[in-house]
Amino acid sequence: TTSTSASPLFSPRHTTPEKFFIEACDEGADAVLAIDRVSNEMTLTGKKDVPPSAVTRPICGIMGTIRLVAGMYLIVITRKRNVGSLLGHAVWKAVDFDVISYKKTVLHLSEIQSQENKTFLSMINNVLTTDGFYFCTDYDLTHTLQRLANTSPDFQEMSLLERADQRFVWNGNLLRELAAQPELHKFALPVVHGCILFTEFIVMKPCRINGKIFEWILISRRSCFRAGVRYYLRGIDSEGHAANFVETEQIVLYEGAKASFIQATADRPGSRFAVAFDLQSELTTRGSMPFYWSQRPNLKYKPKPVISKTTNHMDGFQRHFDSQLLIYGKQTILNLVNQKGSEKPLEQAFAKMVSGMNNGMLNYIAFDFHKECSAMRWDRLQILVDDVAETQEEYGYFMVNSDGKTVAQQRGVFRSNCMDCLDRTNVIQSLLARRSLQSQLQRMGVLNVGQRIEEQAEFEKIYKNAWADNANACAVQYAGTGALKTDFTRTGKRTRWGLLMDGWNSMIRYYKNNFSDGFRQDSIDLFLGNFAVDESDGPTPLRVQKDWKFLTLPIIMLVAFSMCIVCLLMAVIEWAKTNSEEATRGLVKNDLEQDILPRMTNAAVILSLKTTDKEMNGRVSAGGKVQGNGLWVDGLITKLRSDSSILAAQQLQSSTIWGPHSSSTVLLCREQDASARSNTCDTWTETLAYVAFWGAASAITATIILFNGQDFVDAPKL
Known part of the structure; x- marks a missing residue:
């Protein structure tokens, strides 16, 4: 070689x-x-x-x-x-x-x-x-x-x-x-693009099972035909090349013998070769569903996929599988998309075209991954693995013994796909690869008959982590983030931390898909020669200017939303201030009723807390004093008419008029509850009006932006 x-x-x-x-x-x-x-x-x-x-x-x-x-x-x-x-x-x-x-x-x-x-x-x-x-x-x-x-x-x-x-x-x-x-x-x-993992370099030691040392290698090759990024590259082109095609090869070497397991994932078929004393190459191709459909970003979390109504799907579909069958032999298609909602028409179209092709070398299996594994029932994935076990045995694997003689050939592959050909596909591929590897190792004599890889704790950990790393590498290259559901690949079960990381990666994907992937798609097209730069003085596609809405509406929405938040903060501050004032007045009133008034005796003049300005002024002499049974009290009117009622009450209790003249004490107090509540109501009404105005402005602008979502994303220019 x-x-x-x-x-x-x-x-x-x-x-x-x-x-x-x-x-x-x-x-x-x-x-x-x-x-x-x-x-x-x-x-x-x-x-x-x-x-x-x-x-x-x-x-x-x-x-x-x-x-x-x-x-x-x-x-x-x-x-x-x-x-x-x-x-x-x-x-x-x-x-x-x-x-x-x-x-x-x-x-x-x-x-x-x-x-x-x-x-x-x-x-x-x-x-x-x-x-x-x-x-x-x-x-x-x-x-x-x-x-x-x-x-x-x-x-x-x-x-x-x-x-x-x-x-x-x-x-x-x-x-x-x-x-x-x-x-x-x-x-x-x-130069190839994808992921190559040598376990000896990952864990810094060779793999060992039953005291027997062997080498295990994982290679994923990403196709450069119809290469691109998530959402902008879906389906196939006129040549039958499918988007996001990846070919994965699993190689095992033991005592001069080498074994390889091939998984092809992508838009176009690929294969992996393995040479060994016992080599199994099981190929599962992951790739976009091979007909004409799109799913352009439009600011929605999950854009609705659209199947082209003006293109002859069977021409490209035929070219795709003619190529797959020529390279890999028989094909078993594992379609993992949802069989309800927006993904349902895609599954139905795929099934219809496979039926229309009427080729005995194609076998189609629809497996609703999310439905089957709902409520964390991940054990149900074994249903699919068991269903295809007989087919996997039929396809076999490529094997070369230590003398260099080919003793087995792989005769077919599994072509698996979901919407992105990443997360769900990664999980299924790792399960199929484990079963294939187990067969290889048993035939090579590393595993005893009846032994399972899952029982070999040390190697099982290496295996899971390597497949999770492979999944992350493929996901970063296509979607811009690590793969989802890798906690299952690494541990064999879903975890809370894994769910949190999936949420985080999903948010990052949303941002990149809408606001940076257009540039990334242009970069790939330029690198691969899908767009050629002209040295002439003529304008390039980069000079295309965005519509006025692209900047104007987002700025309006940002300003309106900011003002809405400011008004809400002002309302909260006003609410806190009002509560504080009411608490203060309540405390003063409570002190007067429960402490001061009961201690008064023979009071000549008691002005009610509800005394009006007119009544109060009528009792005030020209000199600014109020007479009560021969006692003159200076300055209390001003103090008790202020909002500092607690201080006034405290001064009243400790003043010189309290002890010596307790038999004829005068209390002057006025509460302005009604006026304060009226002012508070007016302030609240005004603040809520501002909140409603700016909230409505931001909501209306956001609706317009979402309705015209494709005008606001970072779309490719080349």
Whole structure:
């Protein structure tokens, strides 16, 4: 399975103002790739042609070249990390990249062009910073072990670029210039996108069951055909490529024998190959339902899916499954969507088209995941696994013994899907993969007959965590967050913490799907060559301006909502203030009735708490004093007419008039309850009116925005 014309490790990149020189670090190799920074021409030269004045920097590989507004750019891998070894070949994960302009400056660009060039550069970097790019310089990661084992000797002599499965070469568009010149193929490094997990590198020790050590590897390859992000890429294209296609391969190696389990998930079929003393490759393809439907973001939490009414679905459907059947053999379709609500028409359409295709190699099973597992009844998933057990045995797996002889071939795959082909699909795939792996390990002699993987606590933990990590990697690449329901994958049951994390990830998905995924979709389209930048002075799609509603209505809603909140806060403050004043007046009245008045004797004048201003003024002499049975009391009217009634009462109790003249005490007091309550009522009415006005304004604006939701999301522009 090793290519005799493997891509070399790249060491120096020499840069001069006129050229890039990329030198192969093969021992004794003299080949140097020269790229003219003016004419864009690529040629093969020798080390002697590299000027001594060239600036040298190490690189790990060439991703390719791309044309942006400023001209051509060279994309190179600057840092890598070893993730494991597959059949003796080092597998690397690309960690850092550099995007280098052929042009020395961008002064030839206008201000608008310069800004657009920066935007396109940020798009390229957006894709490159998405985790999950892997490469191998002397092994073909794009093919399964089974496909490689079934190839001819001539195939083995091809360069990695020529023989790669183009579905999984994510830098295929970037390598076009190198691909056009066969002598430069050795410099072309095919890169896959997805997830590759070597358990020995995850847990830093080999897997062990019954004292027997073996290697277990999990590989997911994401198709670059109809690649994109959640909601913006659904269904299939005219070529039959399904969205979010991922091919997952499970490989087991034991005492020189290797076993592999293949699961293909995606829009297009994929397969995984495994070579071993006992190799089982069970393929389940996950991918979007293969007909024309869409589910564009519109600010709603779950946009309603729409099936196209103007397209011939059977043409694309036929192309999709013709390809699947050719690559993988028989297909069992596991449709996990809801069989009610907005997902029901999709399930019905899928079932109808499978029936209309009338192909005996297709088997369709609808399993309402959410209904069957409602009320935390996750054990019911075993119903589906048991139902397909016989079919899984029929499909078998690919196996090669330690002598290199193929002793079994995988003859069919399971194609599983839900709406996103992520969360529900991940759970089902991990269950099917466990059953397949158990069969492999028993045949290899690692597990005894009758033993179950679930009983091997140490390996079961490794297995669950690896599948959960694989699920998260696939989900981040498509939906922007980790997968949901991974607590079940990791622990075998749903947990409260898992439910909380699902809620958190769902909120993040909502934000990204509506407000950032348009840019991410544009980035992928640019990277894969679905959109080509024109260097002409003409406007690019980036110059398309949003409608006036895009900024105006959200600003109005934000202002109205803010004012509504402010008014509510004012109402709360006023309510607290009113309660405090009423409590104060109540305390004064209580003190007067229960303490002061009972202690009075022979009072000559007692003015009621309800004495009116007119009555009060009638008792006040011209000198501002009130006479009561020969006793003059100064200043009490002012004190008791104020809101500081408690203080006034306390001063009355402690004044000199209390003891010596207790036989003829005068109390002057006035309560303004009615007036205060009237003022409070007016304030409340005014505040509630403001709340109602601003609340209605924000609600009406929000309704208009939701009604025109697609105008307010971050939609792709390219």
